[in-house]
Amino acid sequence: MISPIKAPAAHDLFKVDSLYSPTAPDGKTTITECNGRELTWQEQQAPGLTGAFVVFRGEKLVSITYRIELWTDNGFQTYAQLESYLNAAKNARPPRGLKLVDLRLAGLRIPQVALARLPYQVLVSPGLWAYEVKFQEYKRLQLGGGAPQPPQNPRQALIVQLQKQRDGLAAEAAAAEAAARAKK
Secondary structure, three states: OOOOOOOHHHHOOOEEOOEEOOOOOOEEEEEEEEOOOOEEEEEEOOOOOOOOEEEEEEEOOOEEEEEEEEOOHHHHHHHHHHHHHHHHHHHOOOOOOEOEEOHHHHHHOOOOEEEEEOOOEEEEEOOEEEEEEEEEEOOOOOOOOOOOOOOOOHHHHHHHHHHHHHHHHHHHHHHHHHHHHHHO
């Protein structure tokens, strides 16, 4: 891992797909808000037992807000490219997920993000403009299961055999019905 002490400039920017946020001397990027990887727990009690125990229920999605301060025309050009790319991803149907690379958020392991709030220009002080861009983690549904397993015991083998017989009978019935319709 790259330390912010050894490479401070590497920790002052983010990358969305192949586009970088504006960096010094053209601008500065800071994280103004991040909810981190919040875990959800539920306290439960069971009849006949004293006390309670805690059950893990999952984790919430991460949201990150960046403040991009711009000082030069070059910074505005870099930001304009980033903004048009983000708008194109937002307007795609379904919204396109973006690969976010930020060394400050490396421990959160965020696979993809989507644009959560469109930025608007704010005049912070004379000669200093800023945009706040908010991203929401864009996590795809994780389906359970996996590859079908072979039968583990005689009962499961019987179930597989009966399902094959049922499928064969259903195919014969469909063929007979199709032949009867063809004769009409």
